[in-house]
Amino acid sequence: MSTIVVFLEAKGSEVKRSSLEAITAAQGIAGGGSVVGIIVGGTSANVEKTGEYGLHSCSIATHSLLNNYSLTAVAATVAQFAQSVGASNVIFPATVTGKELAPRVAIKLQAGFIPDCVALDVQNGSVIATRPVYSGKAKITVKITTDIGVYSLRPNVFTARTINGASPVQIKDFAPNLSNDDVKVTVSNIVRNEGTLDVSEADIIVSGGRGLKGPENYHLIESLGKVLGAAIGASRAVVDAGWRPHGEQVGQTGKTVSPNLYIACGISGAVQHLAGMSSSKVIVAINKDKDAPIFKVADYGIVGDVFDVLPKLTAKLTH
Amino acid sequence: MNILVCISQVPDTTTKIAVGTDGKTIDKTGVKFILNPYDEFTIEEGLRLREKFGGTVTALTIGGESSKEILRTALAMGVDKAVFVKDEAKDDSYSIAVNIADVANSMSPDVIVVGRQSIDYDSFGMASMVGELLGMASISVVSSLSIEGTSVTAERDVEGGKEIVQASLPCVISAQKGLNDPRYPKLPDIMKAKSKPIEERASVVSTSRVQTLAMELPLSKRVGKILGDSDSDIAELVRLLHEEAKVI
Ligand SMILES: Cc1cc2nc3c(=O)[nH]c(=O)nc-3n(C[C@H](O)[C@H](O)[C@H](O)COP(=O)(O)OP(=O)(O)OC[C@H]3O[C@@H](n4cnc5c(N)ncnc54)[C@H](O)[C@@H]3O)c2cc1C
Ligand SMILES: Nc1ncnc2c1ncn2[C@@H]1O[C@H](COP(=O)(O)O)[C@@H](O)[C@H]1O
Numbered sequence: 002m003s004t005i006v007v008f009l010e011a012k013g014s015e016v017k018r019s020s021l022e023a024i025t026a027a028q029g030i031a032g033g034g035s036v037v038g039i040i041v042g043g044t045s046a047n048v049e050k051t052g053e054y055g056l057h058s059c060s061i062a063t064h065s066l067l068n069n070y071s072l073t074a075v076a077a078t079v080a081q082f083a084q085s086v087g088a089s090n091v092i093f094p095a096t097v098t099g100k101e102l103a104p105r106v107a108i109k110l111q112a113g114f115i116p117d118c119v120a121l122d123v124q125n126g127s128v129i130a131t132r133p134v135y136s137g138k139a140k141i142t143v144k145i146t147t148d149i150g151v152y153s154l155r156p157n158v159f160t161a162r163t164i165n166g167a168s169p170v171q172i173k174d175f176a177p178n179l180s181n182d183d184v185k186v187t188v189s190n191i192v193r194n195e196g197t198l199d200v201s202e203a204d205i206i207v208s209g210g211r212g213l214k215g216p217e218n219y220h221l222i223e224s225l226g227k228v229l230g231a232a233i234g235a236s237r238a239v240v241d242a243g244w245r246p247h248g249e250q251v252g253q254t255g256k257t258v259s260p261n262l263y264i265a266c267g268i269s270g271a272v273q274h275l276a277g278m279s280s281s282k283v284i285v286a287i288n289k290d291k292d293a294p295i296f297k298v299a300d301y302g303i304v305g306d307v308f309d310v311l312p313k314l315t316a317k318l319t320h
Numbered sequence: 321m322n323i324l325v326c327i328s329q330v331p332d333t334t335t336k337i338a339v340g341t342d343g344k345t346i347d348k349t350g351v352k353f354i355l356n357p358y359d360e361f362t363i364e365e366g367l368r369l370r371e372k373f374g375g376t377v378t379a380l381t382i383g384g385e386s387s388k389e390i391l392r393t394a395l396a397m398g399v400d401k402a403v404f405v406k407d408e409a410k411d412d413s414y415s416i417a418v419n420i421a422d423v424a425n426s427m428s429p430d431v432i433v434v435g436r437q438s439i440d441y442d443s444f445g446m447a448s449m450v451g452e453l454l455g456m457a458s459i460s461v462v463s464s465l466s467i468e469g470t471s472v473t474a475e476r477d478v479e480g481g482k483e484i485v486q487a488s489l490p491c492v493i494s495a496q497k498g499l500n501d502p503r504y505p506k507l508p509d510i511m512k513a514k515s516k517p518i519e520e521r522a523s524v525v526s527t528s529r530v531q532t533l534a535m536e537l538p539l540s541k542r543v544g545k546i547l548g549d550s551d552s553d554i555a556e557l558v559r560l561l562h563e564e565a566k567v568i
Contacts, residue, residue, distance in 0.1 A: 104445030108452035113529030138337040185457035190484040199480035262567040305549025
């Protein structure tokens with residue numbers, strides 16, 4: 002029976018939700034095979050939790066050369082692990098880390114690679130992946146033709162599901178065989194944007210565009226964001242004008258997001274913006290122009306002035 | 321410094337996409353093709369490295385005959401050499417990576433610059449693939465780069481912040497917006513670029529590792545409920561988000 006490897010990431014003491022989603026997606030294509038996880042570095046994360054999602058075993062890879070994150074050393078570790086368990090498929094969450102790591106592992110395993118999948122199915126015994134192309138204007142179904150397949154999954158598209166009566170996950174150690182030559186790149190520092198929730202990790206995003214007229218009015222977006230516990234996003238027009246930092250930009254040149262709720266305020270809905278957010282589960286648009294293209298992708302729309310609507314909406318939600 | 325910049329030709333972002341008769345790729349009739357917007361940063365970074373360290377910048381594209389046009393753009397912006405590898409199979413980034421690695425092997429670059437993504441297949445993976453094929457370091461989505469001697473320091477955008485990454489030359493990087501401000505080619509340079517030589521190389525045949533079965537346009541057009549801006553409309557929106565969409 003085939004074994005599917007899932008690359009797991011932790012944030013502090015929690016296994017990231019995108020990793021749990023990958024476990025569920027792997028279950029969906031595993032047939033009777035088992036799904037096993039690999040997590041790298043001296044993690045303090047609560048990996049027991051992965052058992053509730055059906056993970057059979059979770060291997061914690063440790064090595065002195067893994068103490069500092071190194072793309073190339075981690076790629077070597079994951080590839081060695083996949084080989085050691087005879088993996089048929091290796092699945093990564095398409096996070097910033099997963100996107101950079103998966104292609105390296107694919108080359109090491111001489112495996113085909115399909116990035117940014119939004120669906121995984123099995124047809125006649127083969128895994129069929131669906132992925133958006135051309136900025137989400139089209140999607141393709143793709144099949145891997147090599148023995149091993151590597152996939153990365155767009156976060157927040159698959160739903161992580163716990164399995165009733167799942168047996169506890171077996172926690173194992175994995176000792177990769179690494180040398181200094183495997184450490185070609187290292188992360189020397191991570192600078193956190195203190196206090197702000199990042200759009201790529203948020204369940205709810207409130208985004209503002211040029212309709213806000215100036216940076217001084219962004220407090221309208223921030224107040225709504227605050228009552229919803231949302232991250233703040235921006236269109237490129239607003240970032241280019243210097244009203245908001247680049248890290249908040251959603252769209253083709255910015256971040257790709259698929260939150261449960263995306264509220265676009267004073268954003269026209271240019272294709273490049275839609276490329277970054279059209280896979281959101283629920284989209285609300287607030288725009289004074291009833292013909293703005295953003296309404297074409299919206300589930301709910303308010304035709305109105307943001308200066309009038311945002312304070313009212315915030316007040317309603319506060320109660 | 322020996323610099324290789326890899327660029328791709330893509331449909332203009334505003335192009336309406338239609339599925340071609342093969343049911344697997346787009347219908348190219350009437351589609352305007354442009355230089356991948358990220359590869360403006362790619363070329364610019366190559367030129368800036370040459371301005372700082374001297375050396376030569378070679379631009380490379382793999383594609384159909386028409387993609388030579390973007391090499392003309394690169395020449396007009398100021399690259400020294402242009403290399404064209406003819407290969408139409410654009411849906412397989414692995415075979416593109418193999419071709420990039422092959423050209424790189426023949427010229428031993430110190431730095432290879434690619435774009436963060438090409439806006440047709442949005443694969444994001446080229447820097448990692450080429451790096452792995454060549455046994456080189458790679459850093460993706462770079463928004464700031466500094467090189468001193470052989471040591472490379474780069475900043476890359478990650479969820480909720482920035483990562484500072486260290487590597488040594490030779491190294492592959494993928495360019496993110498913010499890395500630089502691309503120059504516009506001047507008219508006389510555009511004219512001169514028309515007659516500059518473009519070296520043609522044969523494609524390294526590699527078996528594709530993926531197979532596209534079908535392409536379709538997303539069917540799920542959302543049927544939105546459009547409301548006004550009265551107090552009762554806003555109350556209705558809140559109710560819908562609570563009770564129908566159940567997202568708050
Ligand atoms: C290669 C390339 C990449 C790009 N990448 C991105 C990207 O990643 N992300 C991105 O967002 N864009 C991107 N763009 C830019 C994109 O084409 C648009 O220019 C941009 O998204 C427009 O931003 P906007 O909607 O805020 O502004 P506008 O298009 O100016 O729209 C403002 C909207 O606000 C509405 N409005 C005005 N006043 C009010 C009011 N008082 N109340 C309510 N509504 C009001 C208007 O009706 C209008 O619809 C890219 C472009 C290119 C060429
Ligand atoms: N056909 C190609 N020829 C040369 N370089 C390419 C080609 N396709 C992609 N690239 C490079 O790889 C980068 C990322 O592309 P991708 O991984 O396809 O999203 C692009 O910005 C280019 O620098």
